[in-house]
Amino acid sequence: MREHCLWQDTSPEPALKLAPLKGEHIAEVAVIGGGITGLSTALHLAEAGINVMLVEAGDIPSGGSGRNVGLVNAGLWIPPDDILETLGKEDGERVNTILGGAPAEVFSLIERHGIDCQATRTGTLHLAHNGKGEQELARRVEQFQQRGAPVELLEEAACRQHVGTQRIRRALLDRRAGTLNPTAYTRGLARAAIAAGAHLHTYSPATAVMRQGDDWQINTAEGCVRAPRLVIATNAYTEDHWNQVRHHFFLGHFFQIASQPLPDEIAGDILPERQGAWDTRTVLSSLRRDAEGRLILGSLGRGESKPAAFIRCWADRIQRYYFPQLDRIDWECTWTGRIAFTPDHTLRLFEPAPGILAVTGYNGRGVTTGTVVGKGFAHYLSQGDDTLLPLPIRPAKPITAAPLWRSAYESGFTLYHAGQCLRLVA
Structure with a gap:
């Protein structure tokens, strides 16, 4: 048994050969992190005609974007009513609406850019392993159905037919969702971003971020890029001392x-x-x-x-x-x-400093949430409108x-x- 990510070996989308960042560059927007969030941001910015440059510390993908389960899930980890209780009615319903439609955004990108990632659109199954779990699924189904989501509770024979086990009597089937090969999806996003005009550089870890006049300058081992706006999309792979995202998860x-x-x-x-x-x-x-x-x-x-x-x-x-x-x-x-x-199981969107956008706290829902957040960041940066983001951009307290x-x-x-x-x- 090898210690190796299966998705890399089985990805229909080939690995991209990209050069490290060398020399001095100027862009309208710089992005740090070549996972799903950063690539979705770069793709949508490039499609809007924005000059965007992205730097990634390793290959694409080298982090969680290529190593996750590959579930194209709707919503957050916690059910809709719990989201309202945590975030308040206005923000909670915004999250439920935008992330409820997130699988459709993923599948739309796959179709539009011809991403070969072995995607399925047959839904996902949440399995009740005991009586308490059955009660929890019934609660979730009721909340989803109240919002018009195509969700149903499979019972007994129908459940066994879908799962293939005698151990489970009930399962929640969410028909909005599906699966994919996450490495292939991430590589496909990178390919699409390049085709749209984005500049991507791998093996270029950001060593420092500093203010230079009205711009932010991102230094790497062999180069730098200056831009008035910066997106930090490092999420769970945030380690550097200069990166304030590390305090928020x-x-x-x-x-x-x-x-x-x-x-x-x-x-x-x-x-x-x-x-x-x-x-x-x-x-x-x-x-x-x-x-x-x-x-x-x-x-x-x-x-x-x-x-x-x-x-x-x-x-x-x-x-x-x-x-x-x-x-x-x-x-x-x-x-x-x-x-x-994050302790409350919800994501955080914030500005660590003027001109910098950051996000973290996907709590295991990165494929869909990262895709939607990237699109929302691009819309905000190009139009000054944050309504496509699951939450408003506002100050966040460190954890x-x-x-x-x-x-x-x-x-x-x-x-x-x-x-x-x-x-x-x-």
């Missing part, structure tokens, strides 16, 4: 493990419509199959810091719990990505005790997985 991780391809005669009844799924456990398990039939399991926590035997034991436990009809699974590879968490949040989450994830391996937790 606490770091989490999500690991995945993929099997060898499973032919339909062996696993054809498992997620037959290729929906992505996750359950209502305290520490969730994600389940999906890729275009070649692999079973891909995942959960919260830092996988690369644990022995391969631990990850394999956990995966065997989840597979046998949900899909005992399968024989012994040969696990092909495992990988881990980062998540930017206190972020290291404690991070430690508590990771310790809890590890203990929960250990309990699953030891059969102390179902």
